[in-house]
Amino acid sequence: MNAVASSMVNGLLKVKPLASFAKHQARKMMIERAETIGVYWRDEVKALRARDTEFAELSSDPAALNPIWEQALAALTNPSVVYPSYYKTSFHAYEEGNLGWLPALEVDVAARAVHARIWPQDDARSGIEGDQQLRNSYHQVLKSTLTAEKVPERIIDLGASTGRSTFALQETFPSAQITGVDLSPYFLAVAQHTEQHRVQPLAATSSIAWVHASAESTGLPAESADLVSACLVFHELPVAAAQDIIREAYRLLSPGGHFAIMDMNPKSETFAKMPPYILTLLKSTEPYLDQYFALDMNEVFTQAGFLAPCIVCNSPRHRTIMGQKPML
Numbered sequence: 001m002n003a004v005a006s007s008m009v010n011g012l013l014k015v016k017p018l019a020s021f022a023k024h025q026a027r028k029m030m031i032e033r034a035e036t037i038g039v040y041w042r043d044e045v046k047a048l049r050a051r052d053t054e055f056a057e058l059s060s061d062p063a064a065l066n067p068i069w070e071q072a073l074a075a076l077t078n079p080s081v082v083y084p085s086y087y088k089t090s091f092h093a094y095e096e097g098n099l100g101w102l103p104a105l106e107v108d109v110a111a112r113a114v115h116a117r118i119w120p121q122d123d124a125r126s127g128i129e130g131d132q133q134l135r136n137s138y139h140q141v142l143k144s145t146l147t148a149e150k151v152p153e154r155i156i157d158l159g160a161s162t163g164r165s166t167f168a169l170q171e172t173f174p175s176a177q178i179t180g181v182d183l184s185p186y187f188l189a190v191a192q193h194t195e196q197h198r199v200q201p202l203a204a205t206s207s208i209a210w211v212h213a214s215a216e217s218t219g220l221p222a223e224s225a226d227l228v229s230a231c232l233v234f235h236e237l238p239v240a241a242a243q244d245i246i247r248e249a250y251r252l253l254s255p256g257g258h259f260a261i262m263d264m265n266p267k268s269e270t271f272a273k274m275p276p277y278i279l280t281l282l283k284s285t286e287p288y289l290d291q292y293f294a295l296d297m298n299e300v301f302t303q304a305g306f307l308a309p310c311i312v313c314n315s316p317r318h319r320t321i322m323g324q325k326p327m328l
């Protein structure tokens, strides 16, 4: 992205009414995109809100939230979690950021809408399956490195959100014990609900443990994982948090274990050629994008103690970074 365009966009976003307008436009664009490709955004969110047909029938208000959600939230919330200030900001055009029901109920449809256009329209991976294809492309990179050595038995998914990345890991490594960590208990409540209602992979041997914690300080035991994965999390982090999480991943891994990050590729042509107004919309919803784009992952991984990471492009605009903790 060129520096002049970038500073112009940042200047525009400092003007509050313009920033609000950009957020509003970004959300509108996303819902429209979803519905044109067959992701029925409003209906899906309404069904999730109601959680069961009985509630939907009893409630005349389509925006009513089944009170079971609040019970699930209370059960999952770890009261000792302190939210870092960078996390309590607005993300993805939601004023409440990741800490609310609306973002939690819409994560899934939003992911499918956003990822529908990763591949060109004439590519079979484009469209409604784009999100799944993105995860497949990541897991192909994981498998090509990991299965040659040892299939991971214990996996931690940092920034698990509503579970899309966690369920995908379970499908790829069905015999692993998997823990999903996230700072948003709202997202974890949706993940748990989805897990209870989805068809488990046949070979899955255990249910997923959902942990409300920060990825920089998970509270999980040292050396308790063979694979730590952070899928689409790092573009949401300021530099200091990214460094802390890479150090925490190192602590969590057994010697020889791997840390994998899959996220946007700052070097991809998509971002370099992005028209300034689209960039404005993107940045208005992703407050730490500049910091993420500027971060030298190679350096941060090696400073944390990992062997030099390998970096592989797994989609036209995503990359996978994999670092191994040295053997003893």
Ligand SMILES: C[S@@+](CC[C@H](N)C(=O)[O-])C[C@H]1O[C@@H](n2cnc3c(N)ncnc32)[C@H](O)[C@@H]1O
Residues within 6 Å of the ligand: 087, 098, 111, 158, 159, 160, 161, 162, 164, 165, 166, 181, 182, 183, 184, 187, 213, 214, 215, 216, 230, 231, 232, 233, 236, 237, 241
């Ligand atoms: C874009 S979502 C990605 C979710 C998921 N991994 C996926 O692949 O769809 C990023 C997630 O990271 C979580 N997150 C961001 N910063 C975090 C932190 N410091 N600790 C734990 N979770 C964090 C957010 O709450 C959100 O659920």
